Amino acid sequence: MWETVRKAQYSAYEALTNSISPHFAQLDASARDLITAYVDPAYNKTTPDYSVFTTRLGHGIGLDGHESPFVNQGPQGEREVKAGNVFSIEPGIYIPSDMHVGNLNGVGVRLEDCFVVTETEGRLDGEWLTGPVTAWGDI
Numbered sequence: 001m002w003e004t005v006r007k008a009q010y011s012a013y014e015a016l017t018n019s020i021s022p023h024f025a026q027l028d029a030s031a032r033d034l035i036t037a038y039v040d041p042a043y044n045k046t047t048p049d050y051s052v053f054t055t056r057l058g059h060g061i062g063l064d065g066h067e068s069p070f071v072n073q074g075p076q077g078e079r080e081v082k083a084g085n086v087f088s089i090e091p092g093i094y095i096p097s098d099m100h101v102g103n104l105n106g107v108g109v110r111l112e113d114c115f116v117v118t119e120t121e122g123r124l125d126g127e128w129l130t131g132p133v134t135a136w137g138d139i
Contacts, residue, residue: 001093001101002136004038005109008091009132012057012071016081016117017125024069024087025077028057031091032073038093039101048073052095058088061114083119086129088112 008031015030016022029048036049043049056072070076071087092110095101113131117124 001038001095001104001107002109004035005091005093005111006133008032008034008053009089009111009113012089012091013115013126017123019124022081022124023077024071024079024081025073027081027089028072028077031057031089035091035093052093052099052101053091054094055090055092058090058115061086061088081117081124083117083124085117087115089115089132 011030011034012027015027019026029045032048032053033043033045035053036043036045036051039052040049056070056077058071060067060069068076069079069081069085069087071089090110090112092108094108094110095104095106097106099105111131111133114129115126116129117126119125
């Protein structure tokens, strides 16, 4: 479960760097689809699933703490990602006690790190301001 959340964090970064003009919704979808596939391998990706990843992927970091840009699907996530944006990337899996995923229930994992978008030669990239953890035990 922890490794799936770690991969979801990286998938958002890959969605950013592998797209010509990414939107925040794409980053959320990348991480959310990976997490949902962990829970339900038959997931068809037609609508966002919030069953175990119950929050948005992230939010802007600034004076208010939880502010725009919002890294989620829907109207707030339709903003294009731009160089200079600073936001959290914090995927999670939260399995309620009345739900079973394999032999797990009533447990959760979240990895939260901050990220700033940079641009080099017209391509978006970024710098992790905290983390990310690359392997179990690095914490």
